[in-house]
Amino acid sequence: MDKRYETLTLPQQMELRKKAVSDVLANPQWSLSQAVRHLKKTMRLTTAELAKLAGISFRTLQDIERDKSEGTVQTMNRLFGVLGLKVGVVRMPRNDEPSATSVTDLEHAEDV
Numbered sequence: 001m002d003k004r005y006e007t008l009t010l011p012q013q014m015e016l017r018k019k020a021v022s023d024v025l026a027n028p029q030w031s032l033s034q035a036v037r038h039l040k041k042t043m044r045l046t047t048a049e050l051a052k053l054a055g056i057s058f059r060t061l062q063d064i065e066r067d068k069s070e071g072t073v074q075t076m077n078r079l080f081g082v083l084g085l086k087v088g089v090v091r092m093p094r095n096d097e098p099s100a101t102s103v104t105d106l107e108h109a110e111d112v
Helices: 010-026 032-042 047-054 058-065 073-081 100-111
Strands: none
Touching (some): 032 047, 032 058, 032 073, 047 073, 058 073
C-alpha cells in the first residue's frame, strides 16, 4: 500500500476494491489508461505495487498509464484480474439487428 496513506484493515481494502470496480463499470467512456490510473489511485497503490500484484513489469504499467501503450489483452486481464475483472468483447446490436433476447426467442420458437 502506498506509504502516503495509513494502513487499512481488510474490510476497508475490500470496500476500496468495490468502489474502484463500481467506478470503472459506471464510466465506460474512460480509456484503458484512465481506468487503470483510477483503479490504482482508488486502491491506494503505487505503480510498482500494482505491477507486482498484476504480475507485469513496472515499465509496462507506466507506459499504459501514460498512454504510450495500450497493452495486450493478456496484460489488461492481469491488471483488471487484481479486482476480479476481465477484458472482453461484447457485440453491440445495430438498430437493424434483433436484440439478443429476440434471437434467443426465435431459436426457442424454432424448437417448438
